[in-house]
Amino acid sequence: MENFRLQIPTDIRFGKDRLGELPEVLAPLGKRVLLAYGGGSIKRSGLYDKVVDLLTDNGFTFVELAGIEPNPRIDSVREGVRLIRENDLDVILAVGGGSVVDASKVIAGGVYYDGDAWDLVLDSSKIGKAVPIVDILTLAATGTEMNRNAVISNPETNEKLGTGGWDLIPRASFLDPTLTFTVNKWQTAAGSADMMSHLYEQYFNHTPAVDVQDGIAEGVMKTIIKHAPVAIKEPDNYDARANLLWASTLALNGLVARGRSGGWTCHAIEHELSAYYDITHGIGLAVLTPRWMQFCIDKDDKSHAKLATYARNVWGLTEGSDEELARQAVEKTYRFLHEDLEIPMTLPEVGIETKELVLEMSEKAVLHGGLERDKFVNLSVSDVEAIILACFEEMTF
Amino acid sequence: MENFRLQIPTDIRFGKDRLGELPEVLAPLGKRVLLAYGGGSIKRSGLYDKVVDLLTDNGFTFVELAGIEPNPRIDSVREGVRLIRENDLDVILAVGGGSVVDASKVIAGGVYYDGDAWDLVLDSSKIGKAVPIVDILTLAATGTEMNRNAVISNPETNEKLGTGGWDLIPRASFLDPTLTFTVNKWQTAAGSADMMSHLYEQYFNHTPAVDVQDGIAEGVMKTIIKHAPVAIKEPDNYDARANLLWASTLALNGLVARGRSGGWTCHAIEHELSAYYDITHGIGLAVLTPRWMQFCIDKDDKSHAKLATYARNVWGLTEGSDEELARQAVEKTYRFLHEDLEIPMTLPEVGIETKELVLEMSEKAVLHGGLERDKFVNLSVSDVEAIILACFEEMTF
Numbered sequence: 001m002e003n004f005r006l007q008i009p010t011d012i013r014f015g016k017d018r019l020g021e022l023p024e025v026l027a028p029l030g031k032r033v034l035l036a037y038g039g040g041s042i043k044r045s046g047l048y049d050k051v052v053d054l055l056t057d058n059g060f061t062f063v064e065l066a067g068i069e070p071n072p073r074i075d076s077v078r079e080g081v082r083l084i085r086e087n088d089l090d091v092i093l094a095v096g097g098g099s100v101v102d103a104s105k106v107i108a109g110g111v112y113y114d115g116d117a118w119d120l121v122l123d124s125s126k127i128g129k130a131v132p133i134v135d136i137l138t139l140a141a142t143g144t145e146m147n148r149n150a151v152i153s154n155p156e157t158n159e160k161l162g163t164g165g166w167d168l169i170p171r172a173s174f175l176d177p178t179l180t181f182t183v184n185k186w187q188t189a190a191g192s193a194d195m196m197s198h199l200y201e202q203y204f205n206h207t208p209a210v211d212v213q214d215g216i217a218e219g220v221m222k223t224i225i226k227h228a229p230v231a232i233k234e235p236d237n238y239d240a241r242a243n244l245l246w247a248s249t250l251a252l253n254g255l256v257a258r259g260r261s262g263g264w265t266c267h268a269i270e271h272e273l274s275a276y277y278d279i280t281h282g283i284g285l286a287v288l289t290p291r292w293m294q295f296c297i298d299k300d301d302k303s304h305a306k307l308a309t310y311a312r313n314v315w316g317l318t319e320g321s322d323e324e325l326a327r328q329a330v331e332k333t334y335r336f337l338h339e340d341l342e343i344p345m346t347l348p349e350v351g352i353e354t355k356e357l358v359l360e361m362s363e364k365a366v367l368h369g370g371l372e373r374d375k376f377v378n379l380s381v382s383d384v385e386a387i388i389l390a391c392f393e394e395m396t397f
Numbered sequence: 398m399e400n401f402r403l404q405i406p407t408d409i410r411f412g413k414d415r416l417g418e419l420p421e422v423l424a425p426l427g428k429r430v431l432l433a434y435g436g437g438s439i440k441r442s443g444l445y446d447k448v449v450d451l452l453t454d455n456g457f458t459f460v461e462l463a464g465i466e467p468n469p470r471i472d473s474v475r476e477g478v479r480l481i482r483e484n485d486l487d488v489i490l491a492v493g494g495g496s497v498v499d500a501s502k503v504i505a506g507g508v509y510y511d512g513d514a515w516d517l518v519l520d521s522s523k524i525g526k527a528v529p530i531v532d533i534l535t536l537a538a539t540g541t542e543m544n545r546n547a548v549i550s551n552p553e554t555n556e557k558l559g560t561g562g563w564d565l566i567p568r569a570s571f572l573d574p575t576l577t578f579t580v581n582k583w584q585t586a587a588g589s590a591d592m593m594s595h596l597y598e599q600y601f602n603h604t605p606a607v608d609v610q611d612g613i614a615e616g617v618m619k620t621i622i623k624h625a626p627v628a629i630k631e632p633d634n635y636d637a638r639a640n641l642l643w644a645s646t647l648a649l650n651g652l653v654a655r656g657r658s659g660g661w662t663c664h665a666i667e668h669e670l671s672a673y674y675d676i677t678h679g680i681g682l683a684v685l686t687p688r689w690m691q692f693c694i695d696k697d698d699k700s701h702a703k704l705a706t707y708a709r710n711v712w713g714l715t716e717g718s719d720e721e722l723a724r725q726a727v728e729k730t731y732r733f734l735h736e737d738l739e740i741p742m743t744l745p746e747v748g749i750e751t752k753e754l755v756l757e758m759s760e761k762a763v764l765h766g767g768l769e770r771d772k773f774v775n776l777s778v779s780d781v782e783a784i785i786l787a788c789f790e791e792m793t794f
Contacts, residue, residue, distance in 0.1 A: 001574075001639040003412025008405065014656070015400025177398075209636035211620040212643045219612020226608060239606035242398040246609045246656070255652075259411070259643070 001209050004258035010146045011172040014246065016238075018176065019050060019136070023058040025172045029132045030090020033062040034083055036104050038069070038096040042138065045182050051095055051136065063087045065107075068096065071153045071160060071274055071281065072103035077117045080107030084131060094135040094170075098142030101135045102150035105168040108133050120163055121152045127165030136174040139183055140245040141191030141282060143198060143252025145173035153275060160275035161368060162267075175249065177241035185232050189341040190282030192228035192244065196221060197266055197285040198251040204296075204306055204376040207260030217256045218313045223247045225314070229340040263376065266292050268369020269384055272361035277352050286343045287350065290334040291390040296377040297326050303377050331397040347391045358388050398606050401655035407543045408569040411643065413635075415573065416447060416533070420455035422569045426529045427487020430459040431480055433501050435467070435493040439535065442579050448492055448533065460484045462504075465493065468550045468557060468671055468678065469500035474514045477504030481528060491532040491567075495539030498532045499547035502565040505530050517560055518549045524562030533571040536580055537642040538588030538679060540595060540649025542570035550672060557672035558765060559664075572646065574638035582629050586738040587679030589625035589641065593618060594663055594682040595648040601693075601703055601773040604657030614653045615710045620644045622711070626737040660773065663689050665766025666781055669758035674749050683740045684747065687731040688787040693774040694723050700774050728794040744788045755785050 013021055026033065033055060042048045055062050063083050068076045080103065083089070094104040108130035110117035120127050137145050144150065149164040183191070203217045223243050230240035250256075257263075269292075270284040296303040307326035311317040315332045317325055338345045347353075362384035366372060371379040379387070410418055423430065430452060439445040452459050460480050465473045477500065480486070491501040505527035507514035517524050534542050541547065546561040580588070600614045621644050627637035647653075654660075666689075667681040693700040704723035708714040712729045714722050735742045744750075759781035763769060768776040776784070 001412075001636065001643070003415060004409075006409040006411065007407070010404070012401075012403040014403065015398075018400060209640060211623060211640050212617060212647060215616020215620050216613050216647075217616075219614075219616045220609060223608040223612050239398065242656075243606060243608050246398070250609060250613075250652070255647070259639075 001259040002207060002261060006254050006258045007166075008146055008169065008253050010170050012146065012175060012249070013172060014175045016176055016178045019054065019174065022051070022054050022136075022174070023060070026060065026091060026093065026134055029134065029171060031060050032087065032089045032091070033060050034065055034080060034089045034092045034107070035062045036065040036068060036080060036092055036094045036096075036100055036107070038100050039067065041182065042095055045179070047095065047136070047138065047179060051093070062093070063089060068100045068103045070097075070099050071278060072099040074118050074121065074152055074154045076103050077106045077110060077152060080104070081110040081117055084111045090131070092131055092133045094133060095138070097137070097139030098144045101133070101137070101144040101170065102142070102152065104133050104135070105130075105144070105148075105150040106152055106163065107131070108168055109165055118154060121154070121161050124163040124165060127163065127168065130165065130167040133168070133170045134172045135170050136176070136179070137245070138179045139187060139191055140180055140241070140248040141194045143195070143248055145170055145175065146249045146253040149252075151271070158275045160271040173249075175245050177238055177245050180241050180245060181236040183235070185235075185342065186280070188228070188231050188235070189343050190280045190286070191248065192224055192231075192282070192341055193286035193289075193337060193343060194282035195224055195244075195248045195251045197282070197289055199256060200289060201264045201267055202256045202260070203310070204303075205260050205263050206302070206376065207262065210260050213256050213259055214309075216250070220247050220251055220256075221314050225336060232341060262374040264369065265371060265375050265379065268371060269361075269365045269387065271368065272365045273352065276357055276361055279350050279352065283343060283350050286337045286341070287345055287347060287391045288387065290330050290337070290395060291387050293326075293330045293333065294395070295383065295387050295390070297323065297330070299383065300377045306376070334395050334397070346394060347388075355389065355392065358385055362388060398656040399604060399658060403651050403655045404563075405543055405566065405650050407567050409543065409572060409646070410569060411572045413573055413575045416451065416571065419448070419451050419531075419533075419571065420457070423457065423488060423490065423531055426531065426568060428457050429484065429486045429488070430457050431462055431477060431486045431489045431504070432459045433462045433465060433477060433489055433491045433493075433497055433504070435465045435497050438579065439492055442576070444492065444533070444535070444576060448490070459490070460486060465497045465500045466550075467494075467496050468675060469496040471515050471518065471549055471551045473500050474503045474507060474549060477501070478507040478514055481508045487528070489528055489530045491530060492535070494534070494536030495541045498530070498534070498541040498567065499539070499549065501530050501532070502527075502541070502545075502547040503549055503560065504528070506562055506565055515551060518551070518558050521560040521562060524560065524565065527562065527564040530565070530567045531569045532567050533573070533576070534642070535576045536584060536588055537577055537638070537645040538591045540592070540645055542567055542572065543646045543650040548668070555672045557668040570646075572642050574635055574642050577638045577642060578633040580632070582739065583677070585625070585628050585632070586740050587677045587683070588645065589621055589679070589738055590683035590686075590734060590740060591679035592621055592641075592645045592648045594679070594686055596653060597686060598661045598664055599653045599657070600707070601700075602657050602660050603699070603703075603773065604659065607657050610653050610656055611706075613647070617644050617648055617653075618711045622733060629738060659771040661766065662768060662772050662776065665768060666758075666762045666784065668765065669762045670749065673754055673758055676747050676749065680740060680747050683734045683738070684742055684744060684788050685784065687727050687734070687792060688784050690723075690727045690730065691792070692780065692784050692787070694720065694727070696780070697774045703773070731792050731794070743791060744785075752786065752789065755782055759785060
């Protein structure tokens, strides 16, 4: 285990019927609020009206930043910074999924940065002080509600990049499973695939003696494998939604990551797919992940042991050599994503029909993700090309 | 899953060779320090000198509170409160095991309480504002380094009781596995049994659909089962000490507890044993736990399912009915504690030779622990008597 620092002070308010606590949580942070949200779903669900009533009834004033995109764009961030500065706002209330929270984080840092907010995405060391953020989450997926990271897209440059800062971690997050009842099958599946990928990116790693972290990762993976299919079939199953929501938060709040280094491959590749094609992040991860695992097995024997541990501890597989177990685990993973989560598992089915940009995306993935070093299996540009090209066909076992 | 609030802001500094960060961590909290510690072990190990040098070289002044007991006593708490008030100190630096941190917590709350500190142990609602605490932990066991709880003994009344408050959670904890190299076999075993018991107290519970929490608990249990025997045989095995240390912290920082209610039985019974006989807390728990599990199986069929899940997911057992698996798990637990941790598993072997106080201790356990309601298996006074009496003989399987 490596040295690490962990500090996750977010005040988690988990459960149903507790939105009434919002005023007491917001009040110490200020009375002038930037209300940030995405599309119309929070208006259709009635959540918007409830939040507005709570704010106005308790003496808060607010300015709205609406229309934050599913892959949040730097233009929304710039607009948020402008609104806070012009209206002298104290606190951001982010209502929505991970994209709204991610945009809010870079807005929060951007307010105190003397320059264009995109600089903060390109170089996280420029992020210092930030406006406090409180969020009300409506989608279980990214884990942003309890960490200091954000991913922002720049359509002008086809870039989708991660950044982060200690002060960007939300001060409080309201996690109400009932708010995720209206998340459709597609987004539930995408969110579940995203969480699984977060765990894989941290778990498939060569730092020795991280049993605590791996044990937590395996426990959270098994929870997702159990509850995601239930949530897809019964969208208002509280227990399934609650477990998924809390799993998504813990999958990326530092508990699994700290104490080791390296990792993160599929996200780097997927960020290129969604930067170029604006596909749903979690779906792109689902399509890539089993091909990446397969590629790791074929390229590097050193990958077999950990994939076999995953096979044993997560899927309960017992028979075969490490390599055989690893291959069985790939099939389990693929079938879970395809059959249980009902995700179309080829790129043409999700809107990427031609191979003309594969080389360009592969080059950028290797560059932005540093994929040639310190990964579970290091990948060259041609390796990434091979993985993406494999995503054009169904896998067979 | 039930509603919950979770906020664990402790700044964890985990790893070796990072004590040099102490001044930067302490400085924002103040320059006038209460240096709290236990016996002479931190002087023998050289840690005391390092801390004193760091303080004096960086412009801190300090007053010492030495000699805090393994089961920390209210008199030490009173003395700490007096020292802080008389010397107008800003911050407590607790150096030692869980008992030093626990005493520091009630000192921290006691400074702002207008009355005797024992009141805060009897009634946690009287704890409000508190002096900030930073700790340097030297023993993996209680988890106090990342939670808001404390246990204090009062020898005058033979009482050992828990209390807690939001402001008592340490601001920062230095967790250096190398500082636990000198912990002897006995204390390593006791600490490991204590961590396992914390997990059991939370895990054996009837709140439905807490898969995230149970998955984390199982992962942490498996880590302890793997690494504790290694640490006992090779006291300076860094990987084993690191996993044990981080496991102990996560076993009781809220991650496993939140989202469910009820629980905590063996601790309530053990607190009476150590209040009356001052035995080592973790050893008392080790002796009690398998008898308690056995009693649960015999008394209440509803206990079988969860004990069988424990058998499957923690011990990898597969064959038999739920009741059979539950009984196999008790044997595994007993043999782990007795053979792998080398703990003497009867009360006479740990210094409780007569049965004359069993009834009195059982009555107090039921009273203080509320054991007759909302537990995994509710226990009457005669049930607790039966469990304690079973601890006078070896178990046979």
